[in-house]
Amino acid sequence: MTLRALHDRARRILDPVRYDFVAGGAGAERVLADNERAFDRYRLLPRVLRGNARRDTSVDLPGARGAGPVLVAPTAFHRLLHPDGERATARAAAAEGAVLVTGLAATVAVGEVVAAARETVADAAVWFQLSLHPRPEVTEALVRRAEQAGCTALVVTVDAPVFGRRARDLRNGFTDLPPGYAAENMRDLPGAPPGALTDIPMSPALSWRDFDALLAATALPVLVKGVLHPADALLAVAHGAAGVVVSNHGGRQCDTVPAAVDCLSAVAGAVAGRVPVLLDGGVRRGSDVAVALALGAAAVGVGRPVLWGLAADGEAGVRQVLAELRDGYDHTLALCGGGGNTDLTPDMVVRGDGPW
Numbered sequence: 533m534t535l536r537a538l539h540d541r542a543r544r545i546l547d548p549v550r551y552d553f554v555a556g557g558a559g560a561e562r563v564l565a566d567n568e569r570a571f572d573r574y575r576l577l578p579r580v581l582r583g584n585a586r587r588d589t590s591v592d593l594p595g596a597r598g599a600g601p602v603l604v605a606p607t608a609f610h611r612l613l614h615p616d617g618e619r620a621t622a623r624a625a626a627a628e629g630a631v632l633v634t635g636l637a638a639t640v641a642v643g644e645v646v647a648a649a650r651e652t653v654a655d656a657a658v659w660f661q662l663s664l665h666p667r668p669e670v671t672e673a674l675v676r677r678a679e680q681a682g683c684t685a686l687v688v689t690v691d692a693p694v695f696g697r698r699a700r701d702l703r704n705g706f707t708d709l710p711p712g713y714a715a716e717n718m719r720d721l722p723g724a725p726p727g728a729l730t731d732i733p734m735s736p737a738l739s740w741r742d743f744d745a746l747l748a749a750t751a752l753p754v755l756v757k758g759v760l761h762p763a764d765a766l767l768a769v770a771h772g773a774a775g776v777v778v779s780n781h782g783g784r785q786c787d788t789v790p791a792a793v794d795c796l797s798a799v800a801g802a803v804a805g806r807v808p809v810l811l812d813g814g815v816r817r818g819s820d821v822a823v824a825l826a827l828g829a830a831a832v833g834v835g836r837p838v839l840w841g842l843a844a845d846g847e848a849g850v851r852q853v854l855a856e857l858r859d860g861y862d863h864t865l866a867l868c869g870g871g872g873n874t875d876l877t878p879d880m881v882v883r884g885d886g887p888w
């Protein structure tokens with residue numbers, strides 16, 4: 533099935549409230565729409581006769597090697613979409629050689645997610661996404677869980693000082709997980725009574741000092757997710773981040789920001805190769821992956837397409853999504869004469885409303 537067909541099937545079979553939770557964005561959903569539309573304004577300028585008989589699309593990232601430059605972005609609550617939840621996503625990502633970013637808001641605990649990935653492929657790469665908690669001992673407890681599970685990098689989400697206002701969820705009364713589901717990584721954290729589940733933390737009081745404390749508490753590489761301003765990318769590098777993820781959270785936070793891909797060049801220029809720059813938001817085709825790499829991304833994350841695959845057909849559906857993006861990217865790279873990811877360069881992209 534194509535990505536479109538998987539999305540259509542997911543929409544047909546999902547409870548509409550759950551569908552809206554995944555599909556929706558903040559405010560008037562301008563940024564949600566723009567993330568995808570922005571890719572339509574870019575075109576590639578292929579190079580010819582480059583003599584690359586073979587292609588290698590693998591990518592070296594902090595603590596992980598990906599078979600291709602497409603990662604599974606961290607998304608909440610996979611068991612709402614399929615009974616196997618994050619286990620199915622983990623098996624699919626491992627089988628396709630895609631780096632999986634499992635999240636704080638997972639409905640399967642990080643240890644079980646990593647186990648599912650490693651039962652599929654012994655050295656499968658899994659990163660853990662977390663938010664900083666105002667109480668450092670809580671952040672540290674989460675870091676220990678990720679380390680003990682075998683995660684090889686952390687991704688700290690910084691674009692949610694408060695939760696985005698999502699009109700669909702507010703209208704649907706979707707404010708929490710339904711009974712029978714839990715954010716399993718939030719169990720038994722310091723300061724809470726035994727067995728208790730704590731809310732996913734969000735705090736506008738957090739600062740780079742809290743980020744520094746996280747770095748001091750772990751030897752794992754830490755990437756910063758949710759950067760749009762080049763000055764923040766520079767701060768992330770100065771504070772010791774191992775990577776920067778250009779992202780507007782899939783249009784689910786501030787509804788008055790640019791499309792993620794439109795922020796990529798400036799961030800990549802500021803970072804100037806010191807750490808890898810990643811991008812997520814609106815990546816729907818292999819050619820989108822190629823545009824992002826040409827604009828300076830080392831790799832891209834995909835959020836909703838993975839969730840549509842999961843809802844439509846569990847592990848097999850997620851595999852189809854990842855395989856289609858990988859094949860489409862490899863094909864575009866071939867059409868551009870490239871033999872590897874770094875053969876896509878900024879001079880090979882033009883932007884505008886055309887004609888080019």
Ligand SMILES: Cc1cc2nc3c(=O)[nH]c(=O)nc-3n(C[C@H](O)[C@H](O)[C@H](O)COP(=O)(O)O)c2cc1C
Pocket residue numbers: 553554555567605606607608635636637661689757779780781782783784812813814815833834835836837
């Ligand atoms: C249903 C859903 C849940 C998400 N949950 C999280 C989360 O818990 N933490 C986080 O950092 N990002 C979260 N995101 C954002 C994704 O990591 C990513 O930035 C976004 O989905 C990329 O855009 P795309 O869906 O257009 O690919 C979520 C996105 C969706 C759609």
Ligand SMILES: O=C(O)C(=O)c1ccccc1
Pocket residue numbers: 608637732781784
């Ligand atoms: O939906 C999201 O975008 C998201 O980031 C999130 C985080 C924690 C719990 C639920 C959703």
